[in-house]
Amino acid sequence: MQYKVDKNGYYGNFGGAFIPEMLYPNVEELRQNYLAIMEDPSFQQEFKALLSDYVGRPSPLYLAQRLSEHFGARVYLKREDLNHTGAHKINNTIGQILLAQRLGKKRIIAETGAGQHGVATATVCALMGIDCVVYMGEVDIHRQKPNVERMKLLGAKVVPALSGSKTLKDATNEAMRHWINNPVDTHYIIGSVVGPHPYPDMVARFQSVISEEMIWQLEEKEGRKSPDYIVACVGGGSNAAGSYYHYMDDPAVKLVAAEAGGEGIKSGKSAATTFLGKPGVLHGSKTLLMQTQDGQVVEPHSISAGLDYPGIGPLHAHLFDAGRARFISITDAEAMKAGILLCKLEGIIPAIESAHAIAALNKMELADADVLVINLSGRGDKDLETYIKWGGY
Amino acid sequence: MKTAIQVNNRINHLFKHKSRNILSVYFTAGYPRIEDTRPTIEALSACGVDLIEIGIPFSDPVADGPTIQASSQTALDNGMTLAKLFTQIKDIRKSVDIPLILMGYVNPILQFGLEEFCKNARSAGIDGLIVPDLPMQEYLEQYKVLFDQNALHNIFLISPQTSPERIRLIDENTDGFIYMVSSASITGAKSGITPEQERYFERINAMSLKNPTLIGFGISNKATFDKACAYARGAIIGSAFIKSLDKEKDLKGSITDFMHTIK
Numbered sequence: 001m002q003y004k005v006d007k008n009g010y011y012g013n014f015g016g017a018f019i020p021e022m023l024y025p026n027v028e029e030l031r032q033n034y035l036a037i038m039e040d041p042s043f044q045q046e047f048k049a050l051l052s053d054y055v056g057r058p059s060p061l062y063l064a065q066r067l068s069e070h071f072g073a074r075v076y077l078k079r080e081d082l083n084h085t086g087a088h089k090i091n092n093t094i095g096q097i098l099l100a101q102r103l104g105k106k107r108i109i110a111e112t113g114a115g116q117h118g119v120a121t122a123t124v125c126a127l128m129g130i131d132c133v134v135y136m137g138e139v140d141i142h143r144q145k146p147n148v149e150r151m152k153l154l155g156a157k158v159v160p161a162l163s164g165s166k167t168l169k170d171a172t173n174e175a176m177r178h179w180i181n182n183p184v185d186t187h188y189i190i191g192s193v194v195g196p197h198p199y200p201d202m203v204a205r206f207q208s209v210i211s212e213e214m215i216w217q218l219e220e221k222e223g224r225k226s227p228d229y230i231v232a233c234v235g236g237g238s239n240a241a242g243s244y245y246h247y248m249d250d251p252a253v254k255l256v257a258a259e260a261g262g263e264g265i266k267s268g269k270s271a272a273t274t275f276l277g278k279p280g281v282l283h284g285s286k287t288l289l290m291q292t293q294d295g296q297v298v299e300p301h302s303i304s305a306g307l308d309y310p311g312i313g314p315l316h317a318h319l320f321d322a323g324r325a326r327f328i329s330i331t332d333a334e335a336m337k338a339g340i341l342l343c344k345l346e347g348i349i350p351a352i353e354s355a356h357a358i359a360a361l362n363k364m365e366l367a368d369a370d371v372l373v374i375n376l377s378g379r380g381d382k383d384l385e386t387y388i389k390w391g392g393y
Numbered sequence: 394m395k396t397a398i399q400v401n402n403r404i405n406h407l408f409k410h411k412s413r414n415i416l417s418v419y420f421t422a423g424y425p426r427i428e429d430t431r432p433t434i435e436a437l438s439a440c441g442v443d444l445i446e447i448g449i450p451f452s453d454p455v456a457d458g459p460t461i462q463a464s465s466q467t468a469l470d471n472g473m474t475l476a477k478l479f480t481q482i483k484d485i486r487k488s489v490d491i492p493l494i495l496m497g498y499v500n501p502i503l504q505f506g507l508e509e510f511c512k513n514a515r516s517a518g519i520d521g522l523i524v525p526d527l528p529m530q531e532y533l534e535q536y537k538v539l540f541d542q543n544a545l546h547n548i549f550l551i552s553p554q555t556s557p558e559r560i561r562l563i564d565e566n567t568d569g570f571i572y573m574v575s576s577a578s579i580t581g582a583k584s585g586i587t588p589e590q591e592r593y594f595e596r597i598n599a600m601s602l603k604n605p606t607l608i609g610f611g612i613s614n615k616a617t618f619d620k621a622c623a624y625a626r627g628a629i630i631g632s633a634f635i636k637s638l639d640k641e642k643d644l645k646g647s648i649t650d651f652m653h654t655i656k
Contacts, residue, residue, distance in 0.1 A: 016528070020455065022550070022552040022574060022578075022579075024528075024554075164453065164466070176455045177455060181578050183554050280500045281498075281503060281526065282500065283453075283455075291500070293504065294476075294501060295475075295500040296451065296501070297452045297453050
């Protein structure tokens with residue numbers, strides 16, 4: 001089974017580039033150039049130097065002793081939460097801004113839900129002195145005020161998406177419309193492994209620094225290159241793609257994806273796409289999509305704004321379809337409980353997105369000798385208000 | 394390879410018999426009220442419109458500006474679906490003779506079932522389809538056979554950024570007309586036609602394509618319609634027409650009034 005993208009931009013039955021003709025030249029320019037640019041030694045040198053000196057990579061692979069005792073296995077945390085800006089998102093924005101520069105682009109646009117990708121984009125634009133416009137759903141602007149101010153402080157213009165449900169999917173629509181209106185000098189930095197080909201592959205490659213580091217870190221600590229399990233949360237799926245990347249073709253490594261079950265799969269307030277979705281087309285790719293019988297996209301729900309998306313990346317739709325990854329639905333309550341558990345046992349406040357991955361361990365049958373890596377994709381500072389409201393700690 | 398013109402298709406017939414000032418109007422099915430679809434088609438036809446694009450509402454129309462986004466949302470809130478649309482236009486050929494095109498995004502069509510969709514379109518007497526987010530390669534490999542079997546012309550868009558090679562490829566794979574997007578924009582975005590746009594229209598004309606062109610996006614009144622008609626066989630009005638509709642007002646009267654401002 002082939003898990004990487006094929007020459008037509010597909011992962012099995014999913015992917016492609018379903019875009020209006022007006023966007024074809026931009027996406028085609030990217031498709032023709034992204035691999036050559038990324039493989040260029042001078043690009044790699046600059047990318048790696050920034051990841052090391054600016055982002056603070058490699059991110060530690062930390063053996064969480066008390067968490068391991070709690071779950072009865074050897075549990076490592078891949079500490080993406082320690083990156084500059086507090087999440088894995090910056091790996092991708094650093095890569096894409098360098099790529100945009102090489103394509104001669106003068107402006108950057110991005111979409112954001114919780115604001116993490118928006119902050120990571122505003123950060124690299126400030127670093128490079130490039131104009132930055134971030135689209136954010138009006139509802140999310142009110143939910144995530146501190147991140148809105150962070151983006152503004154970093155010099156970005158934050159534009160509210162007023163259409164549809166005024167959340168992440170609408171911010172993505174608005175960013176695509178903006179790109180249609182400004183096709184020549186603008187690059188669109190998509191924040192996840194979603195969108196038309198080559199975005200899912202490009203973003204997965206930039207995030208694959210996570211699994212690349214895991215190989216030598218595990219060898220140092222465990223004397224083996226691969227774990228038994230990799231566990232990551234999936235909204236669009238960029239941190240999961242990055243932590244699975246170098247292990248996808250090794251069937252001995254079990255891949256586990258934690259989806260946002262919201263208030264429960266059957267509650268009508270959920271974002272568990274593999275449980276509730278059907279194949280469909282949104283934001284440029286064919287993937288699993290939460291939708292009505294008539295093909296209208298359904299507004300998802302999750303306590304975590306970063307997982308509050310009605311689709312998943314086409315790579316993940318394929319991993320699900322092929323049975324390569326096990327998808328586990330985690331409710332809001334289970335995620336909050338796991339987040340608080342990590343605070344108490346390890347002194348780490350995780351992003352609520354990442355707390356979903358920790359909660360997944362409760363639903364796995366583990367043996368003492370099993371080696372797990374949980375991708376701790378982000379830190380929980382941004383979620384403090386949600387933790388306070390939830391209480392119970 | 395040039396195919397013989399199929400005069401049995403109403404689109405080909407229109408372009409064969411009318412050389413200029415072809416007026417095409419886009420509206421959203423189920424807007425402003427769910428029952429307005431058929432009366433809108435009939436009123437437009439009675440006003441002498443040459444071609445109608447019936448918009449299939451979608452929750453996430455990325456190529457559309459605020460006006461069509463809002464009309465689509467209203468139509469969906471009204472309970473509009475593809476199944477209802479096909480029921481509404483089942484007998485449309487008893488009252489309307491002009492070419493009719495369905496325009497909509499790919500996802501609702503996929504969920505309805507592609508084959509089922511094509512069959513229903515054919516039996517309603519639809520002549521063509523515009524699916525803005527259906528890429529050409531995908532169309533050629535997966536959709537063309539079914540479209541052809543049901544005598545549905547697939548209409549492609551081109552924009553100022555479309556390369557000459559790609560325009561040739563689109564021309565080669567088109568039967569009917571080419572939808573020339575007037576500028577780098579979503580629908581309803583701009584008013585007025587700039588000298589830069591005129592140079593683009595001239596550049597396309599100089600290519601002597603085998604298919605006729607209609608200009609759309611940003612055509613909002615008589616002035617822009619007339620100007621577009623100087624460079625193409627006709628033009629398409631969408632957002633400006635939708636803006637003139639209001640569920641509180643008499644539908645037929647509003648449509649007649651709007652069309653008087655154009656023709």
